[in-house]
Amino acid sequence: MDEYRTSVNDLAKACAHSADAVEWAEFLRRCAPLAGLVAMRISRMWRCSSSPATVDDIVQEIFLKLCERDRRILRDFEPRGEDSFMGLLRIVSASVANDYFRRLNSTKRGGKVVTMPLIEDASSFASPGVHPSAQMERSALLAELDNKLRSAPETIRQRDCDLFWLYYLQGFTAEEIAALPTFGLTAKGVESALRRVTKWLRGEIERSGPGEQFNPGAE
DSSP: OOTTTSOHHHHHHHHTSOOOHHHHHHHHHHHHHHHHHHHHHHHHHTTOOOOHHHHHHHHHHHHHHHHHHHHHHHHHOOOOSTTTHHHHHHHHHHHHHHHHHHHHHHHHHTOOOOOOOOTTSHHHHSOTTOOHHHHHHHHHHHHHHHHHHHTOTTTSOHHHHHHHHHHHTSOOOHHHHHTSTTTOOOHHHHHHHHHHHHHHHHHHHHHHOOSSOOOOSOO
16 A cells, blocks of 8 residues: 555555554554644633643544554544545544543542543444444544534634534533633523534535434434
8 A cells, every 4th residue: 555645534444454554654644633733722622731742642542542442433434525534533533632621620620520432432322232333324424514514614613613512422511511711601602502503514414415314402
């Protein structure tokens, strides 16, 4: 494989079943900058340190997550368009970074931290007994939703994307999101923003007709 001409989708699929040092070095070279940018954005959202050391720690956790369970995230990944792995990587990176700062804040408060499982875990989005193929479809759908949200910055602001993933992926309540100083919203304001985003997403999905329907609880 010519790593320098291979798409990141193909690199992800290759690394799912390979320990080739050259392939992994190229995979890390392509993916680490995006993981670092997401980690920095999440750290700013939490009003926490975005020092290079903190970002490096989070990036390391992101790639450890990609390698967990015999690289299950990589093995389950199915491309949905050019460089669609990057959409999945954004979601994993944001989830890992949010978990990192939730643990950090909980430790400072002396409390217990409860984190939502990441997207490769069946308990995140499926009931017990759901076939693994359905879980793979769900992961692919999340990456597709991320791409849709990022494709319309004039309609869906970055703030609203953050609200959406905190609520639907990380399991924050509207009250918990409102308590984060970066947003400056009340709980009702958070709920209003979520309704607007989900309504827009439903319209986009109805027009594109994906294989799986998005049906979040917010109306």
